[in-house]
Amino acid sequence: MHLVRPRDLDGVLDALAAHPGATLLAGGTDLMVEVNLQHRRPETVICLRRVEELRTFEPGFIGAGVTWARLEHGPIPALAELARTVGSPQIRAAGTLGGNLGTASPAGDGLTFLAAVDAHVVLASTTGRRTLPWSAFLVGPKRHARRDDEVILGVEVPDAAAWPQAFAKVGVRQAMVIAIVNCCVVRPADDDVRVAMGAVGPTVLRVPDAEAAVVGDPTPSAERLARFETLVRDGIAPITDHRATEAYRRHAAGVLARRTLERCLPG
Numbered sequence: 553m554h555l556v557r558p559r560d561l562d563g564v565l566d567a568l569a570a571h572p573g574a575t576l577l578a579g580g581t582d583l584m585v586e587v588n589l590q591h592r593r594p595e596t597v598i599c600l601r602r603v604e605e606l607r608t609f610e611p612g613f614i615g616a617g618v619t620w621a622r623l624e625h626g627p628i629p630a631l632a633e634l635a636r637t638v639g640s641p642q643i644r645a646a647g648t649l650g651g652n653l654g655t656a657s658p659a660g661d662g663l664t665f666l667a668a669v670d671a672h673v674v675l676a677s678t679t680g681r682r683t684l685p686w687s688a689f690l691v692g693p694k695r696h697a698r699r700d701d702e703v704i705l706g707v708e709v710p711d712a713a714a715w716p717q718a719f720a721k722v723g724v725r726q727a728m729v730i731a732i733v734n735c736c737v738v739r740p741a742d743d744d745v746r747v748a749m750g751a752v753g754p755t756v757l758r759v760p761d762a763e764a765a766v767v768g769d770p771t772p773s774a775e776r777l778a779r780f781e782t783l784v785r786d787g788i789a790p791i792t793d794h795r796a797t798e799a800y801r802r803h804a805a806g807v808l809a810r811r812t813l814e815r816c817l818p819g
């Protein structure tokens with residue numbers, strides 16, 4: 553295995569241009585599992601650890617190299633809340649938001665937040681930069697729209713720190729677990745409610761019909777909340793796998809989304 557350790561972003565882009573298809577290594581918490589299981593055998597690995605430009609964390613932009621450990625102490629409540637649920641302290645010290653995007657698991661916890669706030673993914677190569685909405689970047693289970701010569705620089709996000717927001721997930725235990733269902737709800741305004749669900753479709757997804765059922769109503773009635781729960785259950789596309797059945801996922805997703813929304817309502 554050939555290891556390249558650039559000191560800065562230009563070095564990463566040059567290395568990608570020189571080694572098309574090289575594998576990028578951030579925290580290694582997904583990649584090294586794959587290597588250890590012999591699911592991947594990268595010939596050239598470009599290590600991102602020393603690249604300061606990827607660690608920007610400021611209002612409006614989160615660098616790909618920002619770790620869960622930083623996010624859990626950051627100013628964005630739902631992102632901090634979800635970061636605290638990722639793996640163990642060791643995983644959170646190494647794992648990054650960019651790695652969550654690079655893996656593009658339908659269950660990636662960070663991806664629920666990015667979908668809820670309509671984040672844009674910023675990519676760079678020696679030929680320039682481009683920006684894709686999260687929904688154009690995530691194209692299928694563990695598939696994304698990054699070209700071989702590109703690095704994920706980070707995500708553009710709205711300044712969401714003051715919005716009512718919450719994250720929750722269901723797993724087989726409380727910690728160190730891949731979500732059976734996860735959910736992020738944000739309320740930028742009374743007439744704008746966004747619900748993102750993970751592990752219930754080929755990618756993280758939004759549920760527009762359920763969103764429409766509760767916009768404009770900061771104090772929805774029990775009937776309206778029940779309708780919201782039903783629309784979430786019907787608006788997702790879960791599968792049965794070794795973690796849960798489709799039926800369980802639908803039920804859990806509806807309940808989880810309603811409870812998460814309730815945490816975003818006044819009072």
Ligand SMILES: Cc1cc2nc3c(=O)[nH]c(=O)nc-3n(C[C@H](O)[C@H](O)[C@H](O)COP(=O)(O)OP(=O)(O)OC[C@H]3O[C@@H](n4cnc5c(N)ncnc54)[C@H](O)[C@@H]3O)c2cc1C
Nearest residue numbers: 576578579580581582583638639647648651652654661704
């Ligand atoms: C024990 C354990 C528990 C875990 N728990 C959770 C959990 O609770 N929730 C959760 O969502 N995930 C969890 N994970 C998965 C993993 O920690 C996360 O997906 C993490 O965000 C990956 O980040 P990383 O920096 O380690 O990525 P890496 O492993 O370094 O990379 C992952 C993929 O992204 C690519 N990549 C990384 N950075 C970039 C970049 N800047 N540009 C382009 N491509 C890039 C890599 O090439 C690779 O394909 C867990 C993993 C383990 C081992």
